[in-house]
Amino acid sequence: MNKAVVGKEYPHVTYELTREMVLAYARVVEDANPFFNDEDAEVLYAPHTLVGAYTLLLVPHIVSDEELGLDPGKAIIHVEQVYEWKRPVKAGDILTIRGRIAEIREEGKYEYITFVGDIADEEGRPVVLARSTLRVG
Amino acid sequence: MRREGRWSWQDRRCVSAEGLIYVTAKDIRVGQVLPSTTHKVTRRNILLYGKMVGGFNPVHEDEVIAEELGFEHIIAHGVMHLNYITQILCDFAGHPGGIKKIDVELLKPVYPDDEITARAVIETVEETGALLTITCRVWSEKADGTLVIEGSATLEIAEDARSRA
Numbered sequence: 031m032n033k034a035v036v037g038k039e040y041p042h043v044t045y046e047l048t049r050e051m052v053l054a055y056a057r058v059v060e061d062a063n064p065f066f067n068d069e070d071a072e073v074l075y076a077p078h079t080l081v082g083a084y085t086l087l088l089v090p091h092i093v094s095d096e097e098l099g100l101d102p103g104k105a106i107i108h109v110e111q112v113y114e115w116k117r118p119v120k121a122g123d124i125l126t127i128r129g130r131i132a133e134i135r136e137e138g139k140y141e142y143i144t145f146v147g148d149i150a151d152e153e154g155r156p157v158v159l160a161r162s163t164l165r166v167g
Numbered sequence: 168m169r170r171e172g173r174w175s176w177q178d179r180r181c182v183s184a185e186g187l188i189y190v191t192a193k194d195i196r197v198g199q200v201l202p203s204t205t206h207k208v209t210r211r212n213i214l215l216y217g218k219m220v221g222g223f224n225p226v227h228e229d230e231v232i233a234e235e236l237g238f239e240h241i242i243a244h245g246v247m248h249l250n251y252i253t254q255i256l257c258d259f260a261g262h263p264g265g266i267k268k269i270d271v272e273l274l275k276p277v278y279p280d281d282e283i284t285a286r287a288v289i290e291t292v293e294e295t296g297a298l299l300t301i302t303c304r305v306w307s308e309k310a311d312g313t314l315v316i317e318g319s320a321t322l323e324i325a326e327d328a329r330s331r332a
Binding site: 051058059061063065066076078079082084086089093105106108111112113115117118119 | 206212215216219220221223224226236237238242244245246247249250251253254256257258262263264266267268269270271272273276
C-alpha cells in the first residue's frame, strides 16, 4: 500500500439512523436489552457497535482507492478496534462520518491499515470516534 | 443466548452468579466479574450482518473464497461479535450512556456454529462526586477457551442511576 496516502480523507457519508435499522441490528447481534428493542419507547437507543458498523461503509471507498493500492484479492481482516462514545446513539439521529487514513504499516507478511471515522450529529457535535485497523495479506 | 446471573430492568439491580446485588457504589469493586453471555454464531446472522453493513468483503460471504484465503469457513464480522461484549457492559452500566470507550484486538476468526462467551472484570474504580469511572478488562472466547477478542473498556456510572432500586 502507498504510505503517501496517510492523512487522506474520504467523502463524508451522512445517514439517518432509523428505528427499523436499530431493531434489525439488535436482532442480528442478539442484544435483548430493552433499550435497543422497545418499539414503543420514546427514545430507542442503538446497540453500541451499530454506529461503528457504519464506519465499515468507508471500507469499500478505501478498498477501491487506486491511489492507496490495496490488493482486493488478499484477505482483509478486522484486527483492532477502538470506539469512544461521546453520547449514546439513538434512532432518529442524523449522523455524518468523516473518514481518514491514520496509519499504514508492515509487519511480517502482512500490511496493516488504520482508519479513523469521526462521527458527528446534525449540529456538528462529536458523537463517536471509531479507529479501525484492517490486516491485509 | 445464555446469561449467567439475573437482571431486573425495572429496578436496575443485578444479581450475579456470585450472588451479589449491586445497588450502590460501594458494591462495585475491583476484581468483580460482570455477568457473562454466550452466543452461538449462525451463518444466517453473519450473512444478514453483511447485508446490513454493505457486504464488501467475500471472507464474510463466500465459503469458497474464504477457504482459498486460508479460513475454515466464512468468518463473522468482528464488529458483530464485539457487540456481545458491549452488551454485557451496557447491561451492567444500566444505561447506554454508561459505556465511554472500548479498545480491543480481534485475535482469531469466528466461524458459524462457534459459541462465543463475552466476559469482563473490573480493574479500577474511581469515584468523583456522584460519578463512578470504572475500567474493565474485556475479552471473549470460544467454547474451547480460545481467546477471540481482548482489550479494555471504560464505563461511567452515575451513582443515583444505580441506587434507584
